[in-house]
Amino acid sequence: MVRRAAGPPYGTLDGMIEVKELTKRYGAAVAVDGLSFQVTPGLVTGFLGPNGAGKSTTMRVLLGLDAPSSGEGLVNGRRYATIRHPMHEVGALLDANAVHGGRSAFDHLRCLARSNRIGARRVAEVLEQVGLAGVARKRAGGFSLGMRQRLGIAAALLGDPGVLMFDEPVNGLDPEGVRWIRHLMRSLAAEGRTVLLSSHLMSEMALTADRLVVVGRGRLITETSVQDLADRFERGVLVRSPRAAELTAVLEAAGATVLAEPDGGLAVKGLEVAEIGDLAAGHGLAVHEVTPRSASLEEAYMELTGDSVEYRAAGGSGAGGDRQGTGR
Amino acid sequence: MTDVLASEWLKLRSARSTWYILGVVVAFVLLMAGFAFYVVSLWEGMPPERRAGLRAAQPEQVVLLPLQICAAVLGVLTITSEYATGMIRSSFVAVPRRGAVLAAKAAVVAAATLVVGQASVFVTFFASRAIAGDRPIRDFAPTLIGELPKMLATGLSPMVLALVGLGLGAVLRSTAGTVASVVALLYVVPRFAVALPDPWNARVGSVLPEDLTRQLAGEAPMAVDLGSSDSAIGLSPPMALAVMALYVVVALGAAAAVLGRRDVR
Amino acid sequence: MTDVLASEWLKLRSVRSTWYILGLVALAVPLVAFLTLQGVNGWDGLPPGRRARFQAPPMEQVLLPLVQLCMGVLAVLAIASEYATGMIRTTLAAVPRRRTVLGGKAVITAGIALLGGLLFLFGAFAVSRAIVGDRPMSPGYTTPPEAEVPMLLASGLSVAVVALVGLGLGAVTRSAAGAIVAVSGLLFVLPVLAGLLPGPWSGRVGSVLPTNLAGQLVDHPSAVGDLPPLGALGLLVAYAVAALGAGTAVLARRDA
Incomplete structure (x- = not known):
C-alpha cells in the first residue's frame, strides 16, 4: 500500500x-x-x-x-x-x-x-x-x-x-x-x-x-x-548478594542509591547492570542476581492517572489543578 | 415471581419512553378540558332556542383515540426495546424462565394501562362535567350511572391493545414493524372493513378493537349504527369481552411459544 | 450530492425492511381486486331498486392510507434505523455535511414513495375499474377513467409528502416508534378528531389535513374542504418543508 x-x-x-x-x-x-x-x-x-x-x-x-x-x-x-x-x-x-x-x-x-x-x-x-x-x-x-x-x-x-x-x-x-x-x-x-x-x-x-x-x-x-515514560518510572536494578551490606557500601560509594528490600534484595538506582557487575567483581563480592527492573509501564500508568501529586512531581506538561485520581 | 414483577415494574418506570407516553395521555386529557370549555362557550353564544340542537362529542370517549395507540406502543416497547438494545439477553440470563419474564411484563403493562386508561376516562368525564356545570348541554347531560358501562369499557380497551402490542412485539422483535402493525390494526383494517359489502362490513368490524369497545358497552357495531349494514349483527357484552380476551390470549400465547423456542440473539 | 444520493439508494436497497414494505404495497393491489370483487358481488345480488343506496367508494382511495402508512414507515426507518443501530455516526463521519445527508435521504425516499404510490394508485384504479366494468356503481365508478387521472396524480403526490413528513419527524424524534406514531396520528387520528369538532371548525381543520389535500388540489367532487387548488398545493409543500426543516435543524445542531 x-x-x-x-x-x-x-x-x-x-x-x-x-x-x-x-x-x-x-x-x-x-x-x-x-x-x-x-x-x-x-x-x-x-x-x-x-x-x-x-x-x-x-x-x-x-x-x-x-x-x-x-x-x-x-x-x-x-x-x-x-x-x-x-x-x-x-x-x-x-x-x-x-x-x-x-x-x-x-x-x-x-x-x-x-x-x-x-x-x-x-x-x-x-x-x-x-x-x-x-x-x-x-x-x-x-x-x-x-x-x-x-x-x-x-x-x-x-x-x-x-x-x-x-x-x-x-x-x-x-x-x-x-x-x-x-x-x-x-x-x-x-x-x-x-x-x-x-x-x-x-x-x-x-x-x-x-x-x-x-x-x-x-x-x-x-x-x-513510551521510552521516556519507561525511563521516568525506572525502578532500577535488583541485586542479590550474600554480602549485601558490603556491596551496598561499594555501590553507594560509586554514586548509586540503594534500598534494601524486605526479601533481602537490593533495589539499586543510578547505575547500569554492567557497572554494578564490574564493581562487584572488582571488589571480589559474589553476586547471585542482577536484574534490570525495566519499569512496569502499567505501574507508571496507574501512578500517572491515579495520583495527581505524583504526576506533578513527575513534571509532565499540561494541566494541573484539582484533578483527582481516577485509576484503581 | 414477585421479584420478576418488581424488576419489570422498575424497567417500565425507568424508561423515558414510558413518561413520554404518559405525557401524551395527560396532554390529551387537558386538551379535552379545553374542548369542554370551547363547547360551553359555543353554547353560551347561542340563542336559547338553538341550544338544544348543539351536538358535541363526549370528551371521555374521544380520549380513547390517543389512549389506544399510546397503550399499544407502550406494550410494544416493553419488549422490542429490549431486543433493540440487547437488554433481552441480560433479562433472560437473569431470569431464565422466559415465560415468567413475559408474564411479568404482561402483568405490569396491563396494570399500568388499565389504571391510566380508567383514570383518563373518569378524570375527563368529571372535568368536562364540572366545566359544563348545570348547563343542559345535550351530550354532556347523561349521568355517571348511565355512562358507567361505556366508560368502563373505554377504559379497559387500552389494556387489551397494550397486551396485543406486547405479544406482537415479542413475535416480531422489531419496534418499527410492530408499531406499524398495531397502527394498521387500529386504523387501516377498519377502513377495509367499512369498504366491504353488507353484511361483511359489520361482521368484520364487530371483531375489531373499536367496535369491541362499543359492543362491550352494549352498543351496536359502527356499521350497523351508521345504517350501512342492515343486518342485526353484533356481539353481546359478554361475547365482546370474550373476543377481547381472545386477542390477548392469541397474542401472548404466540409470544410465549416463540420466546420458548427461539434463540435469543 | 450524487454520491450521497447513490449511497442512500444503496442503503435503502440493502435492508430487508425496504423490501417487506414495498411487498406490502404491491400486495395492496390484489387486495383492491378482492375488495372490489366483494363489492361487485354485493351489487349484483341487490334488487335494482336498492342499488341506488349502494355505496361504492373508489378502492384505490380506500387503500391509499395503507400505502401512505407504508411509505411513511419506510421514510421513518431511513433515518430512525440509523439512530437505533448507531450507523448515523458512521454515516456522518463519511459525509459531515448533515444537510446533504438528510437531503439525499429526502430525495430517495420521496422518489420511491411517489413512484410506488403512483404505481399502486394507477394499478389499483385499473384493476377495480376493470372488475366493475360498466356497472353504474356510484360514486366511485361512474366517471370516465381519464377524469380521475388528476386525482390519482395528486394522491401520488400526497404519498410522497407523507414520506417526507415521516423522514423529518424521524430526524426530530430519532425514534422509530415515536415517528411512526406521529405519522399515524397525522394520517388517522387528527381526521377523526377534526370530525368531532363542532360547527365550522370541523370543516376548517379537516380541510388543512394532509389526507384531504389531494382532493382539493384537483378540485375533485369527493374533496373534503374548499381550499383553492393552489392553497392545497401550498399546504402539501408546507407540510414537507416544515417537517424537513425541523429535521434539518435538529440534525445540524445536535451531537450525533
Missing part, C-alpha cells in the same frame, strides 16, 4: 491532528476540559486514559460528530466537517457495533464508499485485507464483536486515508486478532500515516505505540514517548 498524497491546502500540516484547548460539556458534566495535544505522522500515538477520561468524546469532536463547547479539534489544519470527501483523508473506527445488523458487510461498506466516490473494487480489497472476504455477503447482525471490529477497521481503511483514528480497536479480538491489529497499526504508521489509537490498557499501548497522550478526567496528564 502506498501512502496517497491527500494534498490538503496546508502542506506542512499534512497528516496532523491538533486538539486545541478543547472543552466539551454534556449538560453539567465536563467530558473534556481544556485538552490540547498534537498527533504527528509516521508514528502510532496511543491515546491513553481510564474509562470516562474523555478519549471517545475527543475523537467524536475531531470527527465533527459532536460540537465542542469551546476550543477546537483540527485534522490537516481544518475542521473535519469542512472536508468534502473525508474518507480519503481521515479513516475512523469509533464503535464497531454501529452497523445496521440487517446489511451485509459488503453492502455496509459499499454504502459508505459510494458516498465518498470510492469504487466497489476497493470495498472488496479492504474486506480481503481485514480477513472478512469470506463472509462479505453475510448479514453484519450475525457477526461476533471481533468480526465487527474488523469490519469497522475495513471502513476506516476504505479511502486509503493519511490519518487514522481507532477507538479501542482490540476490544473483543482474540489473541491472533490483537496481534494482527498491532501489526496493522505499526505498518500503517511505517507508511507515513498518522495513527491515533485509544485504549485504556497500558499493556497494549506498550507494545503498539511510539508516543503516548495520557488523559484523565478530560485533562491532559502527559504527552510523552
Whole structure:
C-alpha cells in the first residue's frame, strides 16, 4: 500500500491532528476540559486514559460528530466537517457495533464508499485485507464483536486515508486478532500515516505505540514517548548478594542509591547492570542476581492517572489543578 | 415471581419512553378540558332556542383515540426495546424462565394501562362535567350511572391493545414493524372493513378493537349504527369481552411459544 | 450530492425492511381486486331498486392510507434505523455535511414513495375499474377513467409528502416508534378528531389535513374542504418543508 498524497491546502500540516484547548460539556458534566495535544505522522500515538477520561468524546469532536463547547479539534489544519470527501483523508473506527445488523458487510461498506466516490473494487480489497472476504455477503447482525471490529477497521481503511483514528480497536479480538491489529497499526504508521489509537490498557499501548497522550478526567496528564515514560518510572536494578551490606557500601560509594528490600534484595538506582557487575567483581563480592527492573509501564500508568501529586512531581506538561485520581 | 414483577415494574418506570407516553395521555386529557370549555362557550353564544340542537362529542370517549395507540406502543416497547438494545439477553440470563419474564411484563403493562386508561376516562368525564356545570348541554347531560358501562369499557380497551402490542412485539422483535402493525390494526383494517359489502362490513368490524369497545358497552357495531349494514349483527357484552380476551390470549400465547423456542440473539 | 444520493439508494436497497414494505404495497393491489370483487358481488345480488343506496367508494382511495402508512414507515426507518443501530455516526463521519445527508435521504425516499404510490394508485384504479366494468356503481365508478387521472396524480403526490413528513419527524424524534406514531396520528387520528369538532371548525381543520389535500388540489367532487387548488398545493409543500426543516435543524445542531 502506498501512502496517497491527500494534498490538503496546508502542506506542512499534512497528516496532523491538533486538539486545541478543547472543552466539551454534556449538560453539567465536563467530558473534556481544556485538552490540547498534537498527533504527528509516521508514528502510532496511543491515546491513553481510564474509562470516562474523555478519549471517545475527543475523537467524536475531531470527527465533527459532536460540537465542542469551546476550543477546537483540527485534522490537516481544518475542521473535519469542512472536508468534502473525508474518507480519503481521515479513516475512523469509533464503535464497531454501529452497523445496521440487517446489511451485509459488503453492502455496509459499499454504502459508505459510494458516498465518498470510492469504487466497489476497493470495498472488496479492504474486506480481503481485514480477513472478512469470506463472509462479505453475510448479514453484519450475525457477526461476533471481533468480526465487527474488523469490519469497522475495513471502513476506516476504505479511502486509503493519511490519518487514522481507532477507538479501542482490540476490544473483543482474540489473541491472533490483537496481534494482527498491532501489526496493522505499526505498518500503517511505517507508511507515513498518522495513527491515533485509544485504549485504556497500558499493556497494549506498550507494545503498539511510539508516543503516548495520557488523559484523565478530560485533562491532559502527559504527552510523552513510551521510552521516556519507561525511563521516568525506572525502578532500577535488583541485586542479590550474600554480602549485601558490603556491596551496598561499594555501590553507594560509586554514586548509586540503594534500598534494601524486605526479601533481602537490593533495589539499586543510578547505575547500569554492567557497572554494578564490574564493581562487584572488582571488589571480589559474589553476586547471585542482577536484574534490570525495566519499569512496569502499567505501574507508571496507574501512578500517572491515579495520583495527581505524583504526576506533578513527575513534571509532565499540561494541566494541573484539582484533578483527582481516577485509576484503581 | 414477585421479584420478576418488581424488576419489570422498575424497567417500565425507568424508561423515558414510558413518561413520554404518559405525557401524551395527560396532554390529551387537558386538551379535552379545553374542548369542554370551547363547547360551553359555543353554547353560551347561542340563542336559547338553538341550544338544544348543539351536538358535541363526549370528551371521555374521544380520549380513547390517543389512549389506544399510546397503550399499544407502550406494550410494544416493553419488549422490542429490549431486543433493540440487547437488554433481552441480560433479562433472560437473569431470569431464565422466559415465560415468567413475559408474564411479568404482561402483568405490569396491563396494570399500568388499565389504571391510566380508567383514570383518563373518569378524570375527563368529571372535568368536562364540572366545566359544563348545570348547563343542559345535550351530550354532556347523561349521568355517571348511565355512562358507567361505556366508560368502563373505554377504559379497559387500552389494556387489551397494550397486551396485543406486547405479544406482537415479542413475535416480531422489531419496534418499527410492530408499531406499524398495531397502527394498521387500529386504523387501516377498519377502513377495509367499512369498504366491504353488507353484511361483511359489520361482521368484520364487530371483531375489531373499536367496535369491541362499543359492543362491550352494549352498543351496536359502527356499521350497523351508521345504517350501512342492515343486518342485526353484533356481539353481546359478554361475547365482546370474550373476543377481547381472545386477542390477548392469541397474542401472548404466540409470544410465549416463540420466546420458548427461539434463540435469543 | 450524487454520491450521497447513490449511497442512500444503496442503503435503502440493502435492508430487508425496504423490501417487506414495498411487498406490502404491491400486495395492496390484489387486495383492491378482492375488495372490489366483494363489492361487485354485493351489487349484483341487490334488487335494482336498492342499488341506488349502494355505496361504492373508489378502492384505490380506500387503500391509499395503507400505502401512505407504508411509505411513511419506510421514510421513518431511513433515518430512525440509523439512530437505533448507531450507523448515523458512521454515516456522518463519511459525509459531515448533515444537510446533504438528510437531503439525499429526502430525495430517495420521496422518489420511491411517489413512484410506488403512483404505481399502486394507477394499478389499483385499473384493476377495480376493470372488475366493475360498466356497472353504474356510484360514486366511485361512474366517471370516465381519464377524469380521475388528476386525482390519482395528486394522491401520488400526497404519498410522497407523507414520506417526507415521516423522514423529518424521524430526524426530530430519532425514534422509530415515536415517528411512526406521529405519522399515524397525522394520517388517522387528527381526521377523526377534526370530525368531532363542532360547527365550522370541523370543516376548517379537516380541510388543512394532509389526507384531504389531494382532493382539493384537483378540485375533485369527493374533496373534503374548499381550499383553492393552489392553497392545497401550498399546504402539501408546507407540510414537507416544515417537517424537513425541523429535521434539518435538529440534525445540524445536535451531537450525533
